Amino acid sequence: xxxxxxHIKHSLFTVHSNEPPPASTKQRKMLEQLLIFTxxxxxxxxxxxxxxxxxxxxxxxxxxxxxxxxRSGEVSFNYGAYTLKWTFHNDLGLVFVAVYQKILQLLxxxxxxxxxxxxxxxxxxxxxxxxxDDFDETFRQLRMEAEARAExxxxxxxxxxxxxxxxxxxxxxxKEETKKSSGVGGGSKKDGEGKVSxxxxxxxxxxxxxxxxxxxxxxxxxxxxxLDVSKLAKLRSKGVRGRGGVRKADSIGSNKGSSxxxxxxxxxxxxxxxxxxxxxxxxxxxxxxxxxDENGGNDDHVDVVAADQGESMMDKEEVFSSDxxxxxxDDDEPRSDEKPEAKKKGWFSSVFQSITxxxxxxxxxxxxxxxALKERLMTKNVAEEIAEKLCExxxxxxxxxxxxxxxxxxxxxxxxxxxxLIRILTPRRSIDIMRxxxxxxxxxxxxxxxxxxxxxxxxxxxxxxxxxWLQQHKVxxxxxxxxxxRSGAVEQLRTHARRLQVPIFEKGYEKDPAVVAKEAIxxxxxxxxxxxxxxTAGRMQDNEPLMRALSKLINLNKPDLVLFVGExxxxxxxxxxxxxxxxxxxxxxxxxxxRLIDGILLTKFDTIDDKVGxxxxxxxxxxxxxxxxxxxxxxxxxxxxNVKAIVKTLLK
Amino acid sequence: xxNLEDLKIMAEQWSYQGxxxxxxxxxxxxxxxxxxxxxxxxLLLLSIRLVRRTKSNTVLLSGLSGSxxxxxxxxxxDGSSHQGTVTSMEPNEGTxxxxxxxxxKGKIKPVHLVDVPGHSxxxxxxxxFLPQAxxxxxxxxALEFLPNCRAAxxxxxxxxxxxxxxxxxxxxxxxxxxxxxxxxxxxxFIRKQMEKEIEKLRASRSAVSxxxxxxxxxxxxxxxxxxxxxxxxxxxxxxxxxxxxETVQVQxxxxxxxxx
Numbered sequence: 085x086x087x088x089x090x091h092i093k094h095s096l097f098t099v100h101s102n103e104p105p106p107a108s109t110k111q112r113k114m115l116e117q118l119l120i121f122t123x124x125x126x127x128x129x130x131x132x133x134x135x136x137x138x139x140x141x142x143x144x145x146x147x148x149x150x151x152x153x154x155r156s157g158e159v160s161f162n163y164g165a166y167t168l169k170w171t172f173h174n175d176l177g178l179v180f181v182a183v184y185q186k187i188l189q190l191l192x193x194x195x196x197x198x199x200x201x202x203x204x205x206x207x208x209x210x211x212x213x214x215x216x217d218d219f220d221e222t223f224r225q226l227r228m229e230a231e232a233r234a235e236x237x238x239x240x241x242x243x244x245x246x247x248x249x250x251x252x253x254x255x256x257x258x259k260e261e262t263k264k265s266s267g268v269g270g271g272s273k274k275d276g277e278g279k280v281s282x283x284x285x286x287x288x289x290x291x292x293x294x295x296x297x298x299x300x301x302x303x304x305x306x307x308x309x310x311l312d313v314s315k316l317a318k319l320r321s322k323g324v325r326g327r328g329g330v331r332k333a334d335s336i337g338s339n340k341g342s343s344x345x346x347x348x349x350x351x352x353x354x355x356x357x358x359x360x361x362x363x364x365x366x367x368x369x370x371x372x373x374x375x376x377d378e379n380g381g382n383d384d385h386v387d388v389v390a391a392d393q394g395e396s397m398m399d400k401e402e403v404f405s406s407d408x409x410x411x412x413x414d415d416d417e418p419r420s421d422e423k424p425e426a427k428k429k430g431w432f433s434s435v436f437q438s439i440t441x442x443x444x445x446x447x448x449x450x451x452x453x454x455x456a457l458k459e460r461l462m463t464k465n466v467a468e469e470i471a472e473k474l475c476e477x478x479x480x481x482x483x484x485x486x487x488x489x490x491x492x493x494x495x496x497x498x499x500x501x502x503x504x505l506i507r508i509l510t511p512r513r514s515i516d517i518m519r520x521x522x523x524x525x526x527x528x529x530x531x532x533x534x535x536x537x538x539x540x541x542x543x544x545x546x547x548x549x550x551x552x553w554l555q556q557h558k559v560x561x562x563x564x565x566x567x568x569x570r571s572g573a574v575e576q577l578r579t580h581a582r583r584l585q586v587p588i589f590e591k592g593y594e595k596d597p598a599v600v601a602k603e604a605i606x607x608x609x610x611x612x613x614x615x616x617x618x619x620t621a622g623r624m625q626d627n628e629p630l631m632r633a634l635s636k637l638i639n640l641n642k643p644d645l646v647l648f649v650g651e652x653x654x655x656x657x658x659x660x661x662x663x664x665x666x667x668x669x670x671x672x673x674x675x676x677x678x679r680l681i682d683g684i685l686l687t688k689f690d691t692i693d694d695k696v697g698x699x700x701x702x703x704x705x706x707x708x709x710x711x712x713x714x715x716x717x718x719x720x721x722x723x724x725x726n727v728k729a730i731v732k733t734l735l736k
Numbered sequence: 737x738x739n740l741e742d743l744k745i746m747a748e749q750w751s752y753q754g755x756x757x758x759x760x761x762x763x764x765x766x767x768x769x770x771x772x773x774x775x776x777x778x779l780l781l782l783s784i785r786l787v788r789r790t791k792s793n794t795v796l797l798s799g800l801s802g803s804x805x806x807x808x809x810x811x812x813x814d815g816s817s818h819q820g821t822v823t824s825m826e827p828n829e830g831t832x833x834x835x836x837x838x839x840x841k842g843k844i845k846p847v848h849l850v851d852v853p854g855h856s857x858x859x860x861x862x863x864x865f866l867p868q869a870x871x872x873x874x875x876x877x878a879l880e881f882l883p884n885c886r887a888a889x890x891x892x893x894x895x896x897x898x899x900x901x902x903x904x905x906x907x908x909x910x911x912x913x914x915x916x917x918x919x920x921x922x923x924x925f926i927r928k929q930m931e932k933e934i935e936k937l938r939a940s941r942s943a944v945s946x947x948x949x950x951x952x953x954x955x956x957x958x959x960x961x962x963x964x965x966x967x968x969x970x971x972x973x974x975x976x977x978x979x980x981x982e983t984v985q986v987q988x989x990x991x992x993x994x995x996x
Contacts, residue, residue: 125806125824
């Protein structure tokens, strides 16, 4: 069989022809499958020798939850008992995927994929559909060679330098490793590590796999939990009530809360009474249950809002000017890559290449453009990791592609990035809340929405805005005050409820929020409300007991929509917040059906001018669509996310 | 200043000369010249309009992910789906004569067929192709119909209320795929379910104000339960089986609306 090694043009290493293939039958089973398919979806070739059918549909899942989610810069993807590795041939539009058992750590797969890519691209012809006769033989040779090389590697215990793409992939892995060690929660995927997602194929749940993989490394260190316990012990010793959480953060939250309460009551400032005389006497006791009933006197002073605040901005078409982007680009581009030594060569060769347009894009060509793009994204407040991953993904999809004539590299990269951003920000499922509400109405149960988030992001304010919008569309709303920790939270919600003329279910302070929510839903079923909006207390993502309480609330009540409220001002912390929230929710879920964050509500959008990157970070890391955007403090300041406008702003 | 004066005088002189010249030409020649000019402009305009009217004979294959569009595409092109398909990441385009088992008579015009990925993240791609569509085949999985019914009806609703589709009255074929399987639903059942779902969508989306969720138009008649016959463009239902190659109804639809 080794006589045919003469025909193989690409065997870069000499194989000792005297040596028989070692234990070939056993090794053959290690690789489960190798597929070659077009980007349009047609399978061109599969390995016939390995006849096993794959369990589940790993390839489809790979495409849906990794490649289409702009995570193609990752090293590998885990699905069930398999690990998948892939490579692209961007010029011909082909994808090469290798599937193998996760427990085996095969070293030669990257190598094999790149050799297969090279040899297949030689015989590829767009008109031809079947490559079996040609390629089967070639593949067998290549695989044996690759296995032999791996054996040699193991024997000599040297790291053989694989082909160029392999180097880069390993370089990325080590880059990510160093990042991880420096404490930033990187998303490095390693083979064979991390929790197995044994869930079924639902597309919704594939994010769990990704989210879990991303944060598996963080979890294994267990730093986070350790910190909390020690923090808690410290706080307990200081005599704070055993609810944990950083006191400072709560007081900040309550300040913000009280400032939010200010505007609605400005007209009647004189008459505002903070819960009568009882509060001033009982400073230690935080339970205001008794005084709740006595607030009847405040009714007259609160303005009742009729439907006359006008149309909520959710219903208005967003008009954005379509200015010409190309002119701006031309100004920015030459200034952005100003490396003195590479400048002369870079400019001249890029101009030359842009005219002839024949060059295949290499990583070295793409790097300056991508770096500039990454910087630009980061100035727009996209989290650093996310920008990095996005750039890697775009790089993976452009490498090897032929430049069209009369286009510069930077404009090609820009276009690819724009497409990728639109793809990420386009929701994966329909965000038609009205339809969901109607569906729940038919089933004669209320539609439950839970607002979660860290402290001070604007949950209660935006809850009121959502209630206003729903009311305008003739949906009956009920509010549930499950923030039983922060002083003034129940009153705040009560004020909103009175202004909107919406029933509110409250049980005062120091009650278990999960139980309060449950009773609220029962009450809503009884009096026929269509929607129940549940307000929860703000909590930091690191706070274990609070996250457990949140998880309990969600598990007990099974809401229809878990809405994460995040502010647009947040920077790199967005990644941490969302991934930890998701992780805690999935870890602490009791029943089989894990509920994760279903949607994002972006707040304080009016405070950022064009630094809109937080939206991108949040959507990328969690996979949940942005359902609402809060852009002000009055009831009408709620709108939808305009994907094209955001992408334009990000790339400007 | 003097230059302006001079120019004015010269212009006047030229105009006088021009008028004199014109008056010298025999009238018949003049009329003939004008006539020819008019004729050629009219001819030019007509030809431009004709070229525009012979719009692209593009047929779009759309539908949810996993409904069998790529298989159908390759069946129509080559008569077989080769080694199988995976989720498409990019559209498949081709201009070809439809492959059919019985040899066709005479010349058949090649059809430009586009298979648009159904994954929801790639939805913007459909909007790129809609302006050039002459006919749309909406593929529905008849086997796994009920779990996907809502998503499919939302997609179809978005297509039917798209401005391009409404204005140009693009015909739509609701193709029920995978009918070779035993447990596949019938096309009548699918049609009724889709109509019901679209009716519910209509109710929930018309309860909002005019500029909501990017639906350009509403469909159906007020006060009546929605039915496909209410659409201004023609909506028909057909059955097909991508794996077995039974695409006769789809081919007939395409041939009917792409006139040679």
